[in-house]
Every structure is written in structure tokens, then in C-alpha cells.
Amino acid sequence: MTDLFSLRDLKVTFATKRGTLNAVRGVTLHVAEGECLGIVGESGSGKTVMWRAAMGLLRGKRVTRGGSVTLNGTELLTMTAKEVRQLWGTQIAMVFQDPMTALNPVRRIGSQFSEALIKRLGMSKDDAAARTLELLRLVRMPEPERLVRKYPHQLSGGMRQRVMIAMAIACNPKVLLADEPTTALDVTVQAQVLELLSDLREKLGMAMVIVTHDLGIVAGHSDRIAVLYAGEVVELATTAALFANTRMPYTEALLNSIPKLTDTSGTRMRAIPGSPPDPVSVTTGCFFAPRCNYATDRCRNEHPELVDGGDGHLYRCFFPLGKGK
Template sequence: MTRPRPLQTAGRPAEGPLIELTDVRTHFATERGLVRAVDGVTLTIQRGRAVGLVGESGSGKTVLSRSIMGLLPRRGVVRSGSIRFEGTELIDAPRSTLRSLWGREMAMVFQDPMTSLNPLMRVGEQIAEPLRIHLGQSRAEARDTTIRLLTEVRIPSPAERLRQYPYELSGGMRQRVMIAIALACGPTALLADEPTTALDVTVQAQILALLSEERRERNMTLVLVTHDLGVVARHTDEVAVMYGGKVVERAPTAALFRRTRMPYTEALMRSIPTVDDPPHTRLAAIPGRPPDLVEPPPGCRFAARCAYARERCHAEEPSLVASSDDPDHHYACWYPVGTVEPVALRPADPAAVG
């Protein structure tokens, strides 16, 4: 099937920083105290790149992506630092600034296609809405664009799909509709938060291929938020690994996998079962569980679970620094992989198992 040319890709600078985060902190006020969900993230995302944001639940990856989008509630959230999008400061930016960016400049695809679509609105109307609001298209123009978008995300018989409601579509089809909505106004940056986690493995492969293709054709910046290292390996240019609200390692994707420096990243890779290992291969599980973000431990937040940790790790917090042999490879660790011998961890406190 010949695919229509994407919208609005001309006249965009091809290089340079797009999203600049400086010491971003997003804390939530709860009954237990302040939850430091994102706790000092400094990160620059270059135009046209695909960046993976990887971490387990509670690492702060979703809160960070929503902080960039400005999607968190105003009340009960304490934020600081700087989030600049094309030079515009977004921390505490008025709603009107965010509205002018949503859709045309940045858009988001959410994890759960079942609950992220309006169940009472036909699919066609949901895709046409941003076109009419952000691009000021007429009803007829929006309808034509919608059919083009549905064709582009490979939804068969798009003209009929327009009239359907989300419940009439499968999970994979709904996620394609979500992507069509996000792409509708030709955004400069697309943030995808676990876009394939709710989908089956065969459908996941199709959706990831679609996102990569769209990014290349539109020269779009893609931030792919996921817990799955397998997902970022083939679909990103660089990866930032998050743990306990911080970025603990950041590198070009190939370098991250080839020369892992942060013990947490190494442990995460080793704990995943792969189809290359024979059955009953003992998994290198990470003992314990992620830190409490109300009272994070002093020192490195991974120290309690780390096989390389020494005294200093429990007392002093390492900052994210560039590797001496690769200026693009950053890690936050006193004793990166390969510099000290692993030590046996203290026998796990039974109460500390995950």
C-alpha cells in the first residue's frame, strides 16, 4: 500500500537541542510525606533523535515524561528545576503556553489504549479534534486528514473505521488510533509512555516498527518510555536509565549495551530471561527492592542492592559524570562495572525481598 506523505515536516531545523532538562524535581505531597518521584534529572534531548527512558516501576520515568508534557495536576505537586522546550521554559508555564505546544510541538501516546480513548466518541471525531483545535482545519479538511492518518498507521478500510467507537476495535487497533491522534498535528516531539506494554508480542513488534518508521519519515524526536530493555535496544539512538528518581546511566544505545558502566543497568540486563539461554538457566536476580522515595537512603540509591557497593556508596551520592574514554557515556557510580570485584551481598533480610 502506498503511504501518504506525512504532514508538516518541512522547515524544521534538523539538529540542535530540543528538550533541555536541568535539575528537574517533581515531588508529590502525600500523607506519608513528600514522594521524590523525580529527583534531580539533567538531560538534553537532541532534535530528531529517538531516546529511550528505561526504568522499573517507581523509577520516575513516567512522572518525568508527564512533567515534560505538563500533564501533572497543579495541586499537591512540588516542582523545581528547568524544562526548556525549543528554548521556552515550561516549569510553571501558564496553561495557555502548554496548550500552544500540545499537538503541534509535542504529543503523547499512553500505555493503555483501552482507557485513553473517549469511549463515547467515534474514532474519527477523536482524531479530528486536534486538527480542528490546533490547526484550525474545517470539518471536511479534518475528515480527509483523518483518513490519511489512519491509512498511514495501517488501519484497514479507514473510511469505515471513522464511524466506529473504541470498543469496536482491538487493542492493537486502538493503539494505532492513539498514535494517529498524537501524529495528527505533526508534532516535533512524540513522547510514548509504554506504548506496547498492554499489547501482545506480535502486535508489539508491529507498533514499534510503525513508530520508528514515522519518526524517520517526519524527522520527529521520539522519547520512548519503557521498562523493557529489549524495546529500546533496536528502536532508540540513546538511552537514559532511571533508578530511584534519577538518571543513573546515559549513553548511545550501542555503547550502553556493549559497555555497561552502571551496576544497576548491568544487573537489570542480567536478570532478564532470554530465549538464547537453555531452559532452567539460573537467573541473576537483583536482591531486595527499589528504595522508598519518601526517605531515600543517603549515598547511591542502588547501593543496598549492588554487588559492587563499598562503604563510600552508602555515604556519598555519586553524580552523573561523563566517562573518561567516551564523552557521550555518562554514569553515576563510584565503582563502575569492571573497576572493582563484586562482593557477596549480606544475606538478604527476609523483610527486604521484593
């Protein structure tokens, strides 16, 4: 497998009134062809900012981007907005959390759908209309002929998200970034959408990145998982290894906090106390130390590096879990 999409030491900072906000603090990640990478982190961990910056969506006077982002060997960070736009759709596409605000509310589904096909692929109006129906069938929308006449507000959340997915894959992207694609959906519809994404990935041979706050969502659908905390990767491993042999205390705490159907009645939820560090203030030591059950003086004073446990399982902790197993 070759690396298709790479972030190397990506840093994103925002200039704010209170000072410099470190949203992403040096993230290195690679996505291989056809692979599914899960990115897991709490609100404010920098997961969304990271992908938006990598896609060239975040730019402006107050944003500073450092490091490197390459797609098929081409550097994206130095590209102008116009250049990077040429890659959207055909090389890299994105599915957003909120499909209502991502769709144009005053245009019918069919017309906003075929616009992308006409503009990007140079299709004729008729070809685009036919391809639209085909794509909507691919995402298992019932009655696509009627659907194209509708406006976004006439669809349910799950149907809108399917339309978004169909639009994202319309120009056969190499990489599909899905940012919290199911957070706004019911559990039953969530299960359908995740299954759809995985099926499409296999069928179209795309690489996929699923960004989520819920480890349960990526467990069954990703090949590898990166756990993000305070703008840093704190654990990166194959999905099986991450769950079977969790090294990072933060990952363990995240797993424990998920409410499970196997819990017994009256069990207390195992919440993570406190909240993530303020991204503006400068902290020494491990960023997770103030919330960590195992933290020592060393953790509070010295910042741990991301180390390889020997089997490609990376973690950022002085006292990793599961030692000696």
C-alpha cells in the same frame, strides 16, 4: 544537532501524608532534533512522572516542580495550563500506555479524531475527515473508512494504539513522547508498533522519546538510552555503548534479568533482589547499594554523582564496571 527539548535539573516532589515524596531528583536530559531517546527504569523509578511534569500535565497544590524544561528555548515549567496546552499536538505530543482509557469510549473514532484537527489546525469538517483517513492509512490501519465509524471498544489493543499514534502525529509535533507504548500489547503486535514508530520518526523527522521498563524494546529503536533509578539518571550513553560497555551495576542487573530465548532449559532467572527504595524516606549513599552485588561501605555512606567516563558515557557509580577494558 541542536537541542530541541531539554530538562535541566528537573525535580518533582509530592506532598503526602507520610512526608515529601521525591519522585524525580534532579534529572538533566536533552533531546536533539530527529533523535530517539530511550528512557528505561522499573516501576516507581519516576520515568512517567518526569515526562508528565515536563509536559505540564502534573500540577496542583501537592506537586512541586523545580529546575527547567525548555522546548526550542521556551521555558515550559512557568507556563500556565492554558499556555502549555497550545503546544500540545503541534510541538509535543504523547502516546500513553493504555489506549483504551486515553480514548473517549462513547465517541466514534472518526469524530474524536477530527476534533483535534478542527480545533488545533482550524480545518473544515470535510478536510479533517479526509486528513483523518490519510493519517489512519499512514499508521497502516486496514479499511480506515470503516474504522472511523467504530467505537474504541470495538478495536483490538494494537489497533487502538495505532489510532493513538495517528492522533499524536496529526498536528506534526516536533517531539513525540511514547510512555510504555507497547506494554499492553502482544509481542507480535509490539514488534509492529515499534517498527511503525521508527518509520514514522524517519518519515516525519520528529524527535522521539520512548519510556519503557524493558531494555530489549529500546535496543533496536533508540539512538541514546538513559537509565533511571529512584528518580535519578544512573547511566546515559549511546545505545551501542550502553550495551557493549555497561558501566552501571544497575543497568547490568536489568539486562541480566530479561528472560532470553537463548537461555537454556532450567536456567534460573537472574532477578534483582529486593525492591527500589521508598521515595519518601531519606537515604544516604547510593540508592542502588542495598541491591547491588558490588556495594562497599563507601557506596552505603556517600551518594555518587553522575560522572562522564570521558566519551560522553555518563554513569553514577564509584566502582563502574568494565574498567581497564
